[in-house]
Amino acid sequence: MGYSFGSGDVAFLRSAVGTAALAEVADLELSTRTRLADVATVRARFGERGAALIETVLLRRRAVGKLTDPGRWLLTDEALQQATPTAVACHRADRLAGRSVHDVTCSVGAELDALTATCPQVLGSDLDPVRLDMARTNVPAAAVFRADALTSTSRGTVVLADPARRSGGTRRFDPAALMPPLPDLLAVHRGRDLAVKCAPGLDFDRLDWAGEVELVSLDGRVREACLWSEGLAGTGVRRRATVLRTDGRLEAVTDALPDDLPEREPGQWLIDPDGAIVRAGLVRHYGAAHGLWQLDPRIAYLTGDEVPEGVRGFRILERLKYSEKALRQELVRHDCGILEILVRGLDVDPDALRRRMKLRGSSALSVVLTRIGRTPTAFICRV
Structure with a gap:
């Protein structure tokens, strides 16, 4: 839940004295290794305001990457x-x-x-x-x-x-x-x-x-x-x-864009659209805007011969009807030892499947598991 700030804490933290105190506490490591000693130092130096100072410094560190210039913010745990x-x-x-x-x-x-x-x-x-x-x-x-x-x-x-x-x-x-x-x-x-x-x-x-x-x-x-x-x-x-x-x-x-896609065999690349596009139901609109098409009209994966700029694509090396035995044979043939598994449309646990593959090779590959029509399909890819 974090520290429960009061109005007095905020008044102190925003004051010149509080600002100087925050700068002093920010110089402490406040890690698991040093936490007890650092807390004791802050309490001895700042008394009852120590908890608010420590919490603010830790919250500001957590805010890095989320808020611009996090070192100037006053926050609570829930607010952050x-x-x-x-x-x-x-x-x-x-x-x-x-x-x-x-x-x-x-x-x-x-x-x-x-x-x-x-x-x-x-x-x-x-x-x-x-x-x-x-x-x-x-x-x-x-x-x-x-x-x-x-x-x-x-x-x-x-x-x-x-x-x-x-x-x-x-x-x-x-x-x-x-x-x-x-x-x-x-x-x-x-x-x-x-x-x-x-x-x-x-x-x-x-x-x-x-x-x-x-x-x-x-x-x-x-x-x-x-x-x-x-x-x-x-x-x-x-x-x-x-x-x-x-x-x-x-x-x-947006859904104001065209959504007509050609019906074609998979291209050279597979693209997993951004989650916002998938959740908004705009996979077809995105595909049409970039000259892509779907593997299956019910599945959100897209395919094409080029990858949109700034998007991660998976270059198709092999396509096969999915079974664990057939997949493992192909992965061994490709000397795979590091495997990323993406799944959509099939009831497969990627982590459990990766363990069962027991791969010992030296190359890193990706596998996209999906369904085309009624056929469970595996694509072995290189990013």
Whole structure:
């Protein structure tokens, strides 16, 4: 659960004395090896504020790679878990550029920080007074106040919300089980331009959502879904997949694009589309945009003679009807000793299968197991 911060802790941490103390504690190793000695040193030096100092330094270290300039943030353990990665928040802020925005679940301000770079007016509200104090420190350019997300407290703004999706470490996928409940949130702000961050595994069909559902991934990991009301949605778009990378590259695929694919035998390469594309149901649209086609219309793998720029492809060496015996024979023939296994459409445990192969070779290969029609098929590939 982490340390439970109070308003007094935040006031100390944001003060000149607290800032100097954080810099001093940040120089400590605070590893498993040194933890007891380091904690004793901090307690002797800073007394009752020691726990808040240590927790803040450890949270800032955990925030590396998620938040820009993590060494300036005040955080709680739960707020860090729920915080939007900076790259994703900046993408959303770009979509909202030029609009006044009210984040009604602002927490410690991860979204607010990105919004202040693109939006003329940024408001933030939350019910947690400690997180609000942290948000005021983290994002001084935003106007922050205490309010319930299930009340309407602003006019002329886009409403941005991020209902809590965890309770006691458990993820919630029922829209009504979020905090605040998603149906209630949508009802309160009906008629407003609204963007709602959600878990990518949420059952969106239960919402009867008339706007756009965007699935977002970052560096190959699906991070979130975002519901965009009709006034904010792309023209003719109901589903969007946005593939972000920390090097700044971005690709967007929508259901407004063509989805006609040729029926052909497998090409030279197999491509496993990004998870955001798969979850958004846009595999065919992505394939059509890149001159690819499917192995099977029910399976999300794509194939082609070229690999889209920046995408990992698997060059096909062999294709065979899948059985463990036949697969092992071919892998031995290819002198395989290191094996990556991808599976879609078959009930196969990759780790268990890898152990059963008992490979002793020197080459590294990938195997893609899938079904083409009714035939279980294995592709032996080199990346």
